Amino acid sequence: MADSIRLEVTRYRPEGDSGPEVQEYDVPLRKEWTVLDGLNHVKDEVDTTLAFRWSCRMGICGSCGMNVDGEPKLTCATFLSDYAPGPVRVEPLANFPIVRDLVVDLYDFMEKLPRVKPWIIRDDDLTVIDGEYLQTPEELDAYKQFSMCINCMLCYAACPVYGLDPEFIGPAAIALAERYDLDSRDRGARERLDVLIEHEGVWGCTFVGECTRVCPKHVDPAGAIQRYKLKAAKENVMAFLLPRGAR
Amino acid sequence: MTEVRVHHRPISTWWWTRKPTYFVFVMRELSSIFVAWFVVYLLMLVYAVGRGEAAYEDFLAWAATPWVVVLNVVASLFLVLHVVTWFNLTPQAMDVRIRGQKAPASLVVASQYVGLAVVSAFVLWLVTR
Amino acid sequence: MTARRPRKRRIEPLVWLMFSGGGVMAAVFLPVLVFLFALAFPLGWISPPDHDHLLAVVGHPVTFLFLLGMFVVLLVHSAHRFRYTLYDGLQLKRKRMVAVLCYGAAVVGSIAAVVVLWAAT
Numbered sequence: 001m002a003d004s005i006r007l008e009v010t011r012y013r014p015e016g017d018s019g020p021e022v023q024e025y026d027v028p029l030r031k032e033w034t035v036l037d038g039l040n041h042v043k044d045e046v047d048t049t050l051a052f053r054w055s056c057r058m059g060i061c062g063s064c065g066m067n068v069d070g071e072p073k074l075t076c077a078t079f080l081s082d083y084a085p086g087p088v089r090v091e092p093l094a095n096f097p098i099v100r101d102l103v104v105d106l107y108d109f110m111e112k113l114p115r116v117k118p119w120i121i122r123d124d125d126l127t128v129i130d131g132e133y134l135q136t137p138e139e140l141d142a143y144k145q146f147s148m149c150i151n152c153m154l155c156y157a158a159c160p161v162y163g164l165d166p167e168f169i170g171p172a173a174i175a176l177a178e179r180y181d182l183d184s185r186d187r188g189a190r191e192r193l194d195v196l197i198e199h200e201g202v203w204g205c206t207f208v209g210e211c212t213r214v215c216p217k218h219v220d221p222a223g224a225i226q227r228y229k230l231k232a233a234k235e236n237v238m239a240f241l242l243p244r245g246a247r
Numbered sequence: 248m249t250e251v252r253v254h255h256r257p258i259s260t261w262w263w264t265r266k267p268t269y270f271v272f273v274m275r276e277l278s279s280i281f282v283a284w285f286v287v288y289l290l291m292l293v294y295a296v297g298r299g300e301a302a303y304e305d306f307l308a309w310a311a312t313p314w315v316v317v318l319n320v321v322a323s324l325f326l327v328l329h330v331v332t333w334f335n336l337t338p339q340a341m342d343v344r345i346r347g348q349k350a351p352a353s354l355v356v357a358s359q360y361v362g363l364a365v366v367s368a369f370v371l372w373l374v375t376r
Numbered sequence: 377m378t379a380r381r382p383r384k385r386r387i388e389p390l391v392w393l394m395f396s397g398g399g400v401m402a403a404v405f406l407p408v409l410v411f412l413f414a415l416a417f418p419l420g421w422i423s424p425p426d427h428d429h430l431l432a433v434v435g436h437p438v439t440f441l442f443l444l445g446m447f448v449v450l451l452v453h454s455a456h457r458f459r460y461t462l463y464d465g466l467q468l469k470r471k472r473m474v475a476v477l478c479y480g481a482a483v484v485g486s487i488a489a490v491v492v493l494w495a496a497t
Contacts, residue, residue, distance in 0.1 A: 014252040097253035105253050163258050203388045206460045208272045226340035236389035273465050279457035282402045286450050290492045296434055297496025300427040310418035319414040333403040367408035374425055
């Protein structure tokens, strides 16, 4: 194994006049080193001006997502040795505006996420004194897969529909809506459907399936969206057949 | 709040050629053109059958001319792509349950091919008996 | 808790259901029809059925209704998919016009299907 590998890193300085440029760095190629380790090596030893986000180094904080050789990846879980002999392209997550170097602007998602009301909605308002909401293991299993989302935005970077139509509410937000819809304690399915049945809700999705393929947590947003379409369609047919409050 | 001068990256018209999965996706979507072509083709067949025996014979002769055959072969390949991708995506798009248990994806896919085989055998019998 | 508002009727779910139905028909019924009538019969792999038999099959009311339903959902399926292919693949911006043209073509095709099937029965 060669003892170093070249990183081709996107640099963008908002205070400068030009757009993004590529800067090359050679970093040690070690068996246990991830792309994030390579970037931290650059930051600590070579070039302190390089900007990127990271936190936990163990695939749970969701902040180190970048496009590695064109694929959205958690850089803390992507090993340099898999790209040997290199070079490795490290770019900011696709489909998001670049703030600086490898840091992207997530404002759009932050604005969209609360629209689907990703929290438990109840008809009654029980206090702590009234006791907890009990749930069986089967009821937990119904939504558990969708609760694994860490908001890392890899699915948005992989989704061509989101890239082309920024109005689209996007994979993770819909998967999170599904997470609360499937929760036995929740009563908010109707409110979420009102949001997702809009044009920029589920209908823009053309089932490319890339969101599911790149998801590091196996959440399957693509499946969630198609199932939501079926749910919305059923609801609509019901509304057509039973026009007045029979549901 | 400080105004941040963010950079928006344009998306190339050729974005779907950059990754095999994107390319297969666009090819899958383009199968729609060939499905529409087969609707037109089958309507022409029905029309010819309705007009009489001579028109029907003419239609079969026209369908055997090289450019029609080439078109139909290409269209058939796209139709195969549609069949395979449609069946493969069904278990993801639908939550199929058998006695409360989630049905395994392979079972859902396999049962669709069984359905295809049964339908094909029935149509073959109906048309050629 | 807000009062339940009456939900707006939407066209998207209906179109999507027809798109899905068309996808199933294209996957299950179309392959054998295409194999027989576009390849096997014209190229003589299988000897084509005689005209009287085919006319009897096509002229049956059940076949009429089935074929008409199939052609309509297949056309909606095609129109819907092609519309989004134009949006995504070519990044067309005049979305309303693309939609009108695609679904308009499906409607015209459906009317043609009624006329042709009616004439054959």
